[in-house]
Amino acid sequence: MKKIVFLCGLLLVFIGESLTAQSSHVTCRHFKENFHTTHFSEKTQADISRSDTIDILNYAVTMDFTNWAAKTITANCNVRFTPKINNIDYIDLDLEQLTVDSVTDDSGQLNFTHNDTLLHIDLPNPLNINDTSNVTVYYRGIAPLDGSGFGGLHWTSNYAFNLGVGFLADPHNFGRAWHPCFDNFVERATYDFMIISSGGRNAHCNGQYLGETILGGDTLQHDWRMNDPIPSYLACVAVANYATVQQNHNGIGGNIPITLTGLPADTTDLKNSFVNLGSAIDAFEFWFGEHQWEKIGYVLTSAGAMEHPTAIFYPDFIANGSTAFEDIMAHELGHHWWGDLITCETAEDMWINEGMAEFSSHLFFEAVYGFDNYINRVINNHLDVLHYAHIEEDGYRALSGIPHEFTYGKHVYNKGAAMGHNLRTYLGPELYRTGVQSLMDNFKFSDINSTEMRDHLTTATGIDMTSFFNDWIFNPGFSDFDIDSSQVVPNGPDYDVTLYISQKLRGAPALHTNVPMTATFYNDDWSVFETEFMVSGAQSTTIATIPFDPVMIILNQNSDLNLARSMELLDIRTPGLHGGQRGKMQIIT
Numbered sequence: 106m107k108k109i110v111f112l113c114g115l116l117l118v119f120i121g122e123s124l125t126a127q128s129s130h131v132t133c134r135h136f137k138e139n140f141h142t143t144h145f146s147e148k149t150q151a152d153i154s155r156s157d158t159i160d161i162l163n164y165a166v167t168m169d170f171t172n173w174a175a176k177t178i179t180a181n182c183n184v185r186f187t188p189k190i191n192n193i194d195y196i197d198l199d200l201e202q203l204t205v206d207s208v209t210d211d212s213g214q215l216n217f218t219h220n221d222t223l224l225h226i227d228l229p230n231p232l233n234i235n236d237t238s239n240v241t242v243y244y245r246g247i248a249p250l251d252g253s254g255f256g257g258l259h260w261t262s263n264y265a266f267n268l269g270v271g272f273l274a275d276p277h278n279f280g281r282a283w284h285p286c287f288d289n290f291v292e293r294a295t296y297d298f299m300i301i302s303s304g305g306r307n308a309h310c311n312g313q314y315l316g317e318t319i320l321g322g323d324t325l326q327h328d329w330r331m332n333d334p335i336p337s338y339l340a341c342v343a344v345a346n347y348a349t350v351q352q353n354h355n356g357i358g359g360n361i362p363i364t365l366t367g368l369p370a371d372t373t374d375l376k377n378s379f380v381n382l383g384s385a386i387d388a389f390e391f392w393f394g395e396h397q398w399e400k401i402g403y404v405l406t407s408a409g410a411m412e413h414p415t416a417i418f419y420p421d422f423i424a425n426g427s428t429a430f431e432d433i434m435a436h437e438l439g440h441h442w443w444g445d446l447i448t449c450e451t452a453e454d455m456w457i458n459e460g461m462a463e464f465s466s467h468l469f470f471e472a473v474y475g476f477d478n479y480i481n482r483v484i485n486n487h488l489d490v491l492h493y494a495h496i497e498e499d500g501y502r503a504l505s506g507i508p509h510e511f512t513y514g515k516h517v518y519n520k521g522a523a524m525g526h527n528l529r530t531y532l533g534p535e536l537y538r539t540g541v542q543s544l545m546d547n548f549k550f551s552d553i554n555s556t557e558m559r560d561h562l563t564t565a566t567g568i569d570m571t572s573f574f575n576d577w578i579f580n581p582g583f584s585d586f587d588i589d590s591s592q593v594v595p596n597g598p599d600y601d602v603t604l605y606i607s608q609k610l611r612g613a614p615a616l617h618t619n620v621p622m623t624a625t626f627y628n629d630d631w632s633v634f635e636t637e638f639m640v641s642g643a644q645s646t647t648i649a650t651i652p653f654d655p656v657m658i659i660l661n662q663n664s665d666l667n668l669a670r671s672m673e674l675l676d677i678r679t680p681g682l683h684g685g686q687r688g689k690m691q692i693i694t
């Protein structure tokens with residue numbers, strides 16, 4: 106029997122509460138959070154149950170932006186829908202603040218009421234299942250901006266554009282700020298956009314550009330068509346004096362058209378800031394599967410990064426010609442899988458959208474800059490979570506079931522990203538790819554919740570994901586593991602090492618189970634041997650046969666898991682100052 110001493114030239118530094126996160130990493134959340142002030146509720150009726158009675162098939166939005174000085178719109182929206190149950194004699198749509206002049210269907214004018222939030226329309230005759238019908242809503246006014254300053258219709262001297270979520274709005278979906286809709290995460294419809302502008306401005310929306318029509322003078326109508334169904338919060342419009350750079354990328358399924366759109370003076374910087382976009386596409390297709398949208402587009406605006414599919418809105422001030430903000434570029438592209446292709450069923454599962462999009466950006470850095478860059482970002486991200494998430498958000502939070510005021514907070518984005526890394530380790534890279542690609546394929550263009558994600562990953566990989574989801578998604582807090590003692594017994598030329606491992610918790614209600622753990626054994630000549638095994642509950646025991654008598658053993662040395670502690674390994678063999686990414690040590694002889 107031999108007690109292993111944990112100090113022999115190689116120093117393990119656990120980074121604790123007293124250090125400050127040194128990350129200069131900026132995520133799109135920072136642009137959003139700057140606006141976040143207080144919470145208020147203006148909950149509409151846009152709950153999921155409405156989508157159980159009626160399926161919206163298509164929105165055709167005609168919107169006139171020619172009254173540029175007054176910042177008012179004149180619009181109509183044709184909503185084509187089909188009942189899912191019999192005897193539907195009304196349709197409720199969400200529309201925020203705008204003035205409704207009239208509502209019609211093929212038979213003429215319809216009776217309606219509008220209480221500034223909910224537009225209730227009486228249908229002339231009850232409709233039954235498969236009685237596809239349509240209503241057209243005529244409306245105008247100043248389209249609202251969310252109280253946070255993020256969300257709704259933004260209008261500056263150069264740009265008019267919407268951002269599809271409101272950070273204070275309840276629900277957060279904010280399609281209703283500019284067109285009548287079912288404003289939830291579940292309802293999906295195709296879109297036609299007919300956007301009227303003047304003064305040399307043109308319009309960008311989701312999907313495919315069909316062309317322009319001269320309406321008289323310098324007034325033009327720009328037509329767009331979104332063939333893939335999207336929820337209302339992902340529909341978009343931006344009007345400005347735009348120029349577009351066309352590119353192409355050879356993806357798994359063939360050519361992917363790319364459009365980079367900005368004011369003419371900004372397109373060169375935009376191109377230079379996006380030099381690694383192709384690598385981002387390749388990385389995400391490798392991990393998440395074939396890109397499913399008809400193109401990839403980014404459109405510069407004056408504020409906010411928002412993942413409207415095929416027309417991602419991106420702040421002009423970070424497309425500055427450098428690659429300093431390509432984490433945001435990658436995060437938003439990650440949404441083309443996480444959030445846009447498969448969408449959280451409710452805001453309470455926003456980690457599926459935002460946490461996994463943030464983790465996507467880490468995978469992008471791995472693909473372009475290597476594994477060390479990746480793991481350094483993973484560790485920095487997690488260190489930030491360990492330091493601040495429970496302080497900023499009033500306690501340790503389960504990722505699933507996050508309260509409304511923390512929908513776009515640190516748990517969702519950063520602990521969510523940290524759990525993306527853990528998920529990769531629980532499954533291993535190959536099964537992670539298999540599971541996620543199957544998930545994307547099975548749930549594409551629809552919604553998903555955490556339970557469905559757990560069950561589908563389990564089925565697709567053959568790995569029971571119950572423990573992972575119970576421990577890291579459905580409950581708050583963190584686990585960590587220590588070697589209490591070890592026993593070494595010679596076995597021929599090898600050594601049988603028994604490890605006695607204890608589990609400790611931070612902010613978690615129950616001991617974690619079935620955690621894949623790695624132990625790294627060091628010989629006195631610095632040679633290394635690694636083993637993998639499972640740990641569960643308060644005490645775990647594992648036996649490994651290794652080719653030397655170890656002088657040191659470290660658990661989770663490579664940060665394969667984000668646990669209750671973050672750590673850094675400093676390899677110190679000589680006196681002097683030794684520094685890592687996060688810790689420093691002066692060794693004096």
Ligand SMILES: [Zn+2]
Nearest residue numbers: 160161293294
């Ligand atoms: Zn639909």
Ligand SMILES: [Zn+2]
Nearest residue numbers: 133436459462
């Ligand atoms: Zn995001």
